[in-house]
Amino acid sequence: MQQEINVKKINQSVKKVGDIFLNEYKQDAIPQNMEELLKKMDDIDKFVVSSLKKRLASEFPSTPWIIGDEFDTDAQRKPAEMPEYWICDSMDGAIQYLQHIPGWTINLALIRNGKLHFSVIYDPLSDELFWAKDGEGAFMNDKKITLSNKTDFASMIAVFEYGHQDKSTNNLIQKTGPTITNLLENFGVVRNFGPHGLQLAYVGAGRIDLFIQEDLDTYNWLAGILIAKEAGAEILTTNGNSWHWGSESLLIAKKETAQRYLQTN
Missing domain, CATH: 3.30.540.10 (Fructose-1,6-Bisphosphatase, subunit A, domain 1)
Known part of the structure; x- marks a missing residue:
């Protein structure tokens, strides 16, 4: 090595x-x-x-x-x-x-x-x-690249993703619906874009303000996680804990944005 x-x-x-x-x-x-x-x-x-x-x-x-x-x-x-x-x-x-x-x-x-x-x-x-x-x-x-400096949810873009199958034990369908509803109730723009890693890189570049996904999708996340992390983003699970390899959800955003979002649940 x-x-x-x-x-x-x-x-x-x-x-x-x-x-x-x-x-x-x-x-x-x-x-x-x-x-x-x-x-x-x-x-x-x-x-x-x-x-x-x-x-x-x-x-x-x-x-x-x-x-x-x-x-x-x-x-x-x-x-x-x-x-x-x-x-x-x-x-x-x-x-x-x-x-x-x-x-x-x-x-x-x-x-x-x-x-x-x-x-x-x-x-x-x-x-x-x-x-x-x-x-x-x-x-x-x-x-x-650096994160967005936005503070107003109304001007922020939040994205959600989902896998092709439920790979976890966290009742994916039951969790995804309320998650999307919560995003729609709080953010000015909500999108589902497609390529997972690129969305995480976009968080790092300040183009997307928050990324969220329920379920296990490690391989789709890995490359983007490091880019977002090195740009200064918080790498969390959807319950606010620190993300680790094998976590069954992902939430990535600037620290203040992530904390405010978690308080809406």
Whole structure:
């Protein structure tokens, strides 16, 4: 395990892979059945991981790779027992990509000793690359990002997300409804956007004021969590506790915004 990492090399590698998909965006027909959809999503996973492995082999010759399978519930409950490894959310928002809709990114996170060490999220359509290194801040295209300074809920944008299946034991449907209602009653604008990690990066960049999601969705969150955290956001669960790997909900916002929101419940 090398102590220093080549951030420029990692970011360039992710960007190059993402741009391959940009060049092919909307060129293929939209899948018309589940079998075709799953096949195309699997192809995306394999291509992204194999491409990044090759590009980063010289820098990380022995670092293992894990595809961030959001349907693998058990694997999302705790870090893998390895000193260092990559988690690749090959394409966050792959369904949007295949449906010819904006809102898809390439996400990559480096885990060291069970903790987030580095992450990058690349949005090819906007040519925006968000990244963060533990303890060194968060950036977008090499410019440091910061949280929104808003104080009025009426001018804030809150987003909610949900997974494709209930992976927890927290009565997902029963919790999601009241959560959305509470957002609508308190915030000026409420949205559901799609790519989880990019939304968290947007919190870090001051574009979104609060992100909330019930249920377990670790792999979708990891890359964005580090970026939001390094930009200064609070990383909590929906009951206000500190988020940890395996938590079954996520709430991310500026400290004051999170505290005020929690008081509305």
